[in-house]
Amino acid sequence: MSAPTEKLTKKQLKADHPTWCPGCGDFAVLASFFNVVQKLGIPHEKIVCVAGIGCSSRFPYFVNTHGIHFIHGRALPLATGISLSRPDLHVFVFGGDGDGYSIGGNHLNHAARKNVNLSYVVMDNQVYGLTKNQTSPTTPIGRRSKTDPRGAIDVPINPMSQLVASGATFIARTHAVQVKHMNEMFERAILHPGFAVVETLSECTMFYPGAFDDGIPRKGGKFDLVDESARDMTSTSEAMALAEETEHAPPGKFGVYLESHRPTKNELENQWLIDAQAKTADLAQKDLLRKRFAAMR
Numbered sequence: 001m002s003a004p005t006e007k008l009t010k011k012q013l014k015a016d017h018p019t020w021c022p023g024c025g026d027f028a029v030l031a032s033f034f035n036v037v038q039k040l041g042i043p044h045e046k047i048v049c050v051a052g053i054g055c056s057s058r059f060p061y062f063v064n065t066h067g068i069h070f071i072h073g074r075a076l077p078l079a080t081g082i083s084l085s086r087p088d089l090h091v092f093v094f095g096g097d098g099d100g101y102s103i104g105g106n107h108l109n110h111a112a113r114k115n116v117n118l119s120y121v122v123m124d125n126q127v128y129g130l131t132k133n134q135t136s137p138t139t140p141i142g143r144r145s146k147t148d149p150r151g152a153i154d155v156p157i158n159p160m161s162q163l164v165a166s167g168a169t170f171i172a173r174t175h176a177v178q179v180k181h182m183n184e185m186f187e188r189a190i191l192h193p194g195f196a197v198v199e200t201l202s203e204c205t206m207f208y209p210g211a212f213d214d215g216i217p218r219k220g221g222k223f224d225l226v227d228e229s230a231r232d233m234t235s236t237s238e239a240m241a242l243a244e245e246t247e248h249a250p251p252g253k254f255g256v257y258l259e260s261h262r263p264t265k266n267e268l269e270n271q272w273l274i275d276a277q278a279k280t281a282d283l284a285q286k287d288l289l290r291k292r293f294a295a296m297r
């Protein structure tokens with residue numbers, strides 16, 4: 001991580017007042033982002049926030065950083081380009097379960113397998129909030145919505161097993177009411193070199209109130225943590241077993257499921273550039289590209 005140029009304050013980081021409904025879980029995610037970015041002293045000018053479309057994806061409006069509110073489901077390919085072309089920046093992607101697991105699901109697989117260096121927070125409320133209550137890919141069977149008035153009939157995806165299968169190198173799960181835990185997960189994701197995802201249960205108080213009460217002890221639920229000391233944190237098979245346990249015994253486990261290391265796409269591309277420049281009398285990167293395109297004609 002690059003050295004801070006000045007100590008960042010919350011006042012500097014805040015932008016428009018969030019337009020989310022009262023009590024929406026996304027407020028806590030925003031507060032956590034402010035805390036962690038301040039704590040880590042990331043230089044203000046080095047932060048980029050990218051999002052797709054959805055209530056959660058309005059995030060870039062509420063932070064005073066470089067940012068783009070992009071196309072539904074397409075935040076990851078755009079963020080990949082930013083990360084690869086400006087490896088000095090800290091690239092954050094924010095979005096919802098619909099944006100990330102439905103319309104953007106295939107991009108998620110590819111950004112993960114490429115191990116692009118960025119941090120991705122999925123604010124999963126198990127519903128399409130912005131468009132006012134449709135079934136999402138994580139909506140449980142039986143839940144009624146505008147698209148399933150008699151209750152959802154499709155088996156929901158398991159975000160954790162999908163992320164493990166896709167090749168993401170850092171995968172964590174947290175709950176927006178567990179602020180300390182969420183801060184810790186975000187901090188570890190930011191410090192992870194590679195593709196880091198934090199699946200964050202964030203309640204839609206307007207359309208799906210109480211969805212995550214079973215993970216809130218003061219409401220009679222349990223907040224059961226992953227025991228990292230008893231696990232091989234680099235093992236995809238152990239992470240997959242944990243993901244299955246979470247699917248079959250809600251609310252499941254919270255914490256880091258997988259923390260593994262392999263070269264990032266950023267590092268591999270950079271090495272390719274260094275090798276190519278060594279063979280071409282240190283041609284500038286843009287001239288290398290021009291040469292390549294000319295050869296393809």
Ligand SMILES: Cc1ncc(C[n+]2csc(CCOP(=O)(O)OP(=O)(O)O)c2C)c(N)n1
Nearest residue numbers: 053054055056072096097098099128129130
């Ligand atoms: C290509 C395209 N298809 C559909 C939509 C309509 N749309 C906007 S947001 C959204 C779903 C949002 O759900 P989610 O990503 O879970 O975010 P939330 O609002 O719940 O935070 C949909 C279907 C759109 N904007 N663009």
Ligand code: SF4
Nearest residue numbers: 021024055129204205
């Ligand atoms: S509709 Fe739901 S997700 Fe959207 S701002 Fe309101 S509470 Fe939050």
Ligand SMILES: [Mg+2]
Nearest residue numbers: 096097125127
């Ligand atoms: Mg949603």
